[in-house]
Amino acid sequence: MSKREILVGLIGNPNVGKSSVFNRLTGAKQRIGNWPGKTVEKKEGWFRHRGFSVHVVDLPGVYSLSAISIDEAIARDFIVEEKPDVVVDIVDASNLERNLYLVLQLIELEANLVIALNKIDLAQSMGFEVDHEALSRELSIPVVPTIATKGYGIDELKDAIISSFENPQPPKPISYGEDVEQAISELVEAFRSDAELSKYPLRWLAIMCLERDQTVASLIKKSSIYDKVKEVLGFER
Amino acid sequence: MLGQDSSINEPARFSTLPRPLSTLSPGEEAVVLFVDGGRGFTKRLVEMGFVPGVRVRVLFSPNPGSRIVEVMGARIALSVGILSKVYVG
Ligand SMILES: Nc1nc2c(ncn2[C@@H]2O[C@H](COP(=O)(O)OP(=O)(O)OP(=O)(O)O)[C@@H](O)[C@H]2O)c(=O)[nH]1
Ligand SMILES: [Mg+2]
Numbered sequence: 001m002s003k004r005e006i007l008v009g010l011i012g013n014p015n016v017g018k019s020s021v022f023n024r025l026t027g028a029k030q031r032i033g034n035w036p037g038k039t040v041e042k043k044e045g046w047f048r049h050r051g052f053s054v055h056v057v058d059l060p061g062v063y064s065l066s067a068i069s070i071d072e073a074i075a076r077d078f079i080v081e082e083k084p085d086v087v088v089d090i091v092d093a094s095n096l097e098r099n100l101y102l103v104l105q106l107i108e109l110e111a112n113l114v115i116a117l118n119k120i121d122l123a124q125s126m127g128f129e130v131d132h133e134a135l136s137r138e139l140s141i142p143v144v145p146t147i148a149t150k151g152y153g154i155d156e157l158k159d160a161i162i163s164s165f166e167n168p169q170p171p172k173p174i175s176y177g178e179d180v181e182q183a184i185s186e187l188v189e190a191f192r193s194d195a196e197l198s199k200y201p202l203r204w205l206a207i208m209c210l211e212r213d214q215t216v217a218s219l220i221k222k223s224s225i226y227d228k229v230k231e232v233l234g235f236e237r
Numbered sequence: 238m239l240g241q242d243s244s245i246n247e248p249a250r251f252s253t254l255p256r257p258l259s260t261l262s263p264g265e266e267a268v269v270l271f272v273d274g275g276r277g278f279t280k281r282l283v284e285m286g287f288v289p290g291v292r293v294r295v296l297f298s299p300n301p302g303s304r305i306v307e308v309m310g311a312r313i314a315l316s317v318g319i320l321s322k323v324y325v326g
Binding site for chain 1: 285
């Protein structure tokens with residue numbers, strides 16, 4: 001049999017039910033350690049589904065991926081450097097607005113996304129009825145409703161992970177209007193000629209660069225195309 | 238200054254004079270108007286949920302220098318210094 005191990009990153013805002021989903025997915029097959037060189041706990045687990053062996057890494061709970069805090073840096077580095085086959089973003093259905101910001105950042109990171117729309121019971125008791133099919137359509141991302149505490153939707157989530165691994169669907173990029181898009185495409189062109197930078201999602205790199213993201217800025221300063229980037233950023237303002 | 242010069246500001250109406258969030262007492266509610274800070278600071282606060290037009294509530298004060306604030310469905314602890322740069326109305 002061919003090697004069919006799938007690497008999955010589990011991510012979400014704090015308190016969305018990430019640990020509950022992780023435990024439901026992996027059961028007793030877990031290992032707790034530390035992220036290399038960091039004191040932050042790293043939880044890994046495994047499960048088998050439809051003949052696949054799935055390796056799940058629980059990422060720290062974060063509101064964003066700006067890499068300002070150590071938790072954010074860990075989550076972002078994992079997605080950018082390890083390039084997991086699938087990223088499951090646990091979204092709290094009772095607080096959709098806040099949770100969608102991380103979804104947006106993951107889309108820009110070009111992660112192969114599956115959304116677990118968790119706490120739908122809580123959302124319902126608050127009077128919210130989230131149309132998960134419409135959400136999935138709008139984002140072009142599979143959305144699986146779950147109630148992690150009751151195990152509801154977990155099998156469907158496993159199915160969705162396997163389907164996304166076998167058949168990745170790139171989400172629609174978000175357009176920022178003519179001026180910004182112009183700057184983005186000039187930056188992407190510049191990045192393309194640098195071997196080190198081209199291992200990152202280039203559109204994401206460009207957006208981070210325009211946001212003056214510190215981590216991305218230091219990456220670019222070390223690169224061969226720094227002068228070209230300065231030129232483009234000169235147009236921007 | 239996000240919220241003062243961009244279209245994101247539009248939903249927030251200046252019905253009262255903008256005042257810093259740090260001046261609200263526990264139990265008081267208001268609407269975020271803008272964040273007064275540099276690019277990185279403003280982005281950070283927007284990421285925490287302090288988006289113009291969003292309702293915020295000061296829950297309590299664990300010590301004189303900080304407040305627990307409810308914003309966009311989350312409870313966040315922040316120093317009075319930081320809250321003095323978030324303007325509400
Ligand atoms: N009603 C409801 N509560 C849930 C659900 N999933 C998790 N919870 C509850 O939400 C709270 C947080 O769950 P956790 O699994 O600890 O969430 P987490 O994302 O790991 O939280 P942190 O690691 O602290 O960021 C707990 O009280 C859970 O019992 C759900 O589907 N419905
Ligand atoms: Mg947890």
